[in-house]
Amino acid sequence: MSKEELKQYLEVTYPDLEVKETVNFPLLLVNKEDVIPVLTKLKDASETRFNFLFCETAVDRNPNFEVIYHLTSTYYHHDLEVKVILEDRENPVIDSVYGLWEAADLYEDEIYDMFGIRFKGHPNLRRIMLTDEWNGFPLRKDYQDDKIISL
Template sequence: MYTTHLENLAESLRGVLGDKLIDVQVRFGELTIIVCAEDIFAASEMLRDDPALAFDTLIDLCGIDYSTYSSGDLSDKNNLKNRRFAVIYHLLSVDRNHRLRIRVLTENNDYPVVNSVTDIWPVANWFEREAFDLYGIVFTGHPDLRRILTDYGFIGNPFRKDFPITGHVEMRYDAEQKRVIYQPVTIEPREVTPLVIREENYGDSES
């Protein structure tokens, strides 16, 4: 019954989105579609307004950095294999009682850009700011795109896979200057290996 529901929803998505739909995937009982970055605003508007879909609620939006495990398992359509950054949207239709995941891979790995969907779902405002802050993904058309979790003077994007664990700088309160200051990182990088202690004959089969 549930599989039939997903198949019917997938068929509706193909009919509504047409050539804006790159791929449709059903895995682990969940439906995911892939849409071009340039089409996300128009596709979102269709998903919200079409009565057969009626995705009125954006539950979540987040960024992904594929640099260490590749996006090649998705599809080679539209040359998606080497795309580094993606934006993931989780939608809910309260009226139709169905859910959808959208995956949008940005075209430029050095300067990832996606159109904002705040005009479609206003709740996207802070979600997009978070993806901008943590991944450096720029959302064109966003009404107030600025950092939301890190300091305005923060250097880099901490959820990118190439961002150092220690960060680039550290900050502390300076009693003489009576203010918070930035300084070079003083923590030495190290690899922590857990110490595992076992009994002398651990794992030996009983005689």
């Protein structure tokens, strides 16, 4: 499906979800609780078959967090961006998609390391880049470190 067709399909199939678009992809806004059911349906439905999670990342929109899934299909080669907004800054938690795509193992480790977002159901959530004793989460906008020197 082309970008416009996919957008129309999503509007019809998910009437209670907000469908937008970015410059490159259609964008589906999903509630935190519905991540697994919606993504499972997107992966399995014969019209979409989003079986390839090529990018999973997060953005700190102080005070909210956005978790972003970029999906593509090896059958149809169409793309989709799925966005989840987490409002709890103190203790951000979201369901892990490791059960759907094994690639989420490393992606979610990295998001946890950099943003402190915890993934429920992840088999081995750990600080993958930094040491376990590291204070704070570097890609948060309010991250403070005495060692940062601006040139």
